[in-house]
Amino acid sequence: MGFLRCKSDPGTYFKIIGEDLIILLIYVDNALFMDSNKAQVLAHKSQFMKRWESWNLGQATEYLGMRITRDRKKQVITLDQTRYAEKVVKRFGQENCKLVTVPLPTRYNLRPNSNQDESNAALRSRYQSVIGSLLYIMLDT
Numbered sequence: 001m002g003f004l005r006c007k008s009d010p011g012t013y014f015k016i017i018g019e020d021l022i023i024l025l026i027y028v029d030n031a032l033f034m035d036s037n038k039a040q041v042l043a044h045k046s047q048f049m050k051r052w053e054s055w056n057l058g059q060a061t062e063y064l065g066m067r068i069t070r071d072r073k074k075q076v077i078t079l080d081q082t083r084y085a086e087k088v089v090k091r092f093g094q095e096n097c098k099l100v101t102v103p104l105p106t107r108y109n110l111r112p113n114s115n116q117d118e119s120n121a122a123l124r125s126r127y128q129s130v131i132g133s134l135l136y137i138m139l140d141t
Contacts, residue, residue: 001047015044024048025063032063064140081137088133092126 003013003024013024022044023034031048035041045056060068065084070077089095 001044001051027064030064032060066140081140085137088130088137091133092130 001015003015003022006012006014011026013026015022015024017040020035020037020040022037022040024044025032025034031054033041033045033048035044048054049056062068066079066081067083068077068079
């Protein structure tokens with residue numbers, strides 16, 4: 001369709017038509033078109049939908065779990081993952097947790113002995129899952 005792939009992000013494509021910059025984001029089976037010219041967006045969406053089975057869901061309010069809000073008067077677009085972050089907090093049972101500077105229990109033994117191997121493996125797995133979820137929020141938004 002004449003789009004060029006962005007060198008820094010393989011899922012981002014762009015096309016320049018005169019003064020217009022059309023941006024196409026693709027991730028697996030999700031596509032998002034952006035341009036200040038609504039007619040250009042609709043034309044490219046239509047062309048895209050003729051080539052690949054897809055649906056026009058209208059103005060994007062969410063993409064890959066990110067909420068998209070617009071203030072057209074101020075020309076500001078805001079992305080956030082509040083809902084996903086709330087799901088992560090709930091999944092790991094941290095809704096009522098207390099603020100601490102270190103995410104480990106007090107007096108945590110960093111040198112496991114034979115009696116602690118099994119519990120440390122479970123704690124390590126849980127910690128890795130929490131960190132992975134937080135990294136997803138950080139890297140994707």
